[in-house]
Amino acid sequence: MGDEEIMAVVSDAGPLIHLSEIGGIALLQLFGIIHVPHTVLFEISKHRKNISKEITIADHNLPELQIIEFTRKAGLEKLHSGERECLYLCRQINQSILLTDDLAVRAVAKSLQITPVGSLGIVIKVYKDSRISLAEAEQYKSDLCDISSLFVTRTIVELVIEQLHKKTGN
Amino acid sequence: MENIMANLEALVRETHKSETEVMALALQTGIRQLMRELILGRYLRGEISRDEAMETVGIDWVELAEKQRDAIIEDLAWAMKK
Numbered sequence: 296m297g298d299e300e301i302m303a304v305v306s307d308a309g310p311l312i313h314l315s316e317i318g319g320i321a322l323l324q325l326f327g328i329i330h331v332p333h334t335v336l337f338e339i340s341k342h343r344k345n346i347s348k349e350i351t352i353a354d355h356n357l358p359e360l361q362i363i364e365f366t367r368k369a370g371l372e373k374l375h376s377g378e379r380e381c382l383y384l385c386r387q388i389n390q391s392i393l394l395t396d397d398l399a400v401r402a403v404a405k406s407l408q409i410t411p412v413g414s415l416g417i418v419i420k421v422y423k424d425s426r427i428s429l430a431e432a433e434q435y436k437s438d439l440c441d442i443s444s445l446f447v448t449r450t451i452v453e454l455v456i457e458q459l460h461k462k463t464g465n
Numbered sequence: 466m467e468n469i470m471a472n473l474e475a476l477v478r479e480t481h482k483s484e485t486e487v488m489a490l491a492l493q494t495g496i497r498q499l500m501r502e503l504i505l506g507r508y509l510r511g512e513i514s515r516d517e518a519m520e521t522v523g524i525d526w527v528e529l530a531e532k533q534r535d536a537i538i539e540d541l542a543w544a545m546k547k
Contacts, residue, residue: 398529398532398533398536401536401539410543411536411539412540412543412544413536413537413540415537415540416537416539416540416541416543416544419540419541419544419545420543420544423544423545447533448502448505448506448509448529448530448533448534449502449506450502450505450506450509450510450530451509451530451533451534451537453506454509454510454534454537455537455541458541462545
């Protein structure tokens with residue numbers, strides 16, 4: 296078990312899709328509950344029918360008018376509807392972590408005092424909590440780069456693996 | 466391999482180019498992408514300057530690589546904290 300139990304997070308489609316593409320959806324068991332706006336869950340379930348079998352997902356139907364108001368106040372017009380709903384959901388249920396692989400969403404999340412975490416970060420955290428070995432973490436990272444639809448510069452993945460080796464002294 | 470052949474056939478059909486032309490374009494595109502990865506990698510490892518990287522791959526790719534690097538540094542810090 297890790298140093299810190301993270302009971303719940305909000306997630307947009309990115310990490311759920313990318314991790315499922317590499318057979319790593321169970322890594323999300325790190326979090327007790329994954330809160331997802333219905334718009335996002337609908338989008339994911341078009342491609343991944345059984346995603347909620349391995350993890351606990353809370354599906355949220357969000358009020359359209361409030362999201363429109365939140366979008367206007369926070370200036371989120373450039374984001375997709377699912378991303379806006381994720382940020383709104385973080386606020387509504389008082390969750391401070393948003394799982395996202397979108398760089399624009401990351402920037403907005405930080406401005407709203409929400410901590411964004413991407414698929415690579417999830418793999419590192421699961422490894423750090425001793426739920427997978429270093430070799431497994433390295434494999435997941437390479438697969439995110441080579442197999443999943445996540446777009447990431449290969450050197451970034453290599454640098455992360457180097458950092459993991461340094462921090463763990465392996 | 467099966468997938469590559471299916472994609473090749475689709476490209477020939479959809480672009481109305483010959484298989485040879487499509488293969489030549491694929492090689493060009495692949496080499497360009499690999500070179501871009503190489504240059505961005507060298508920049509991120511501090512082996513070449515930002516200006517040198519921009520000159521070769523353009524500012525958009527350099528900025529994207531920087532944003533990805535910053536994101537992963539943040540993720541790493543979050544994941545490793547006690």
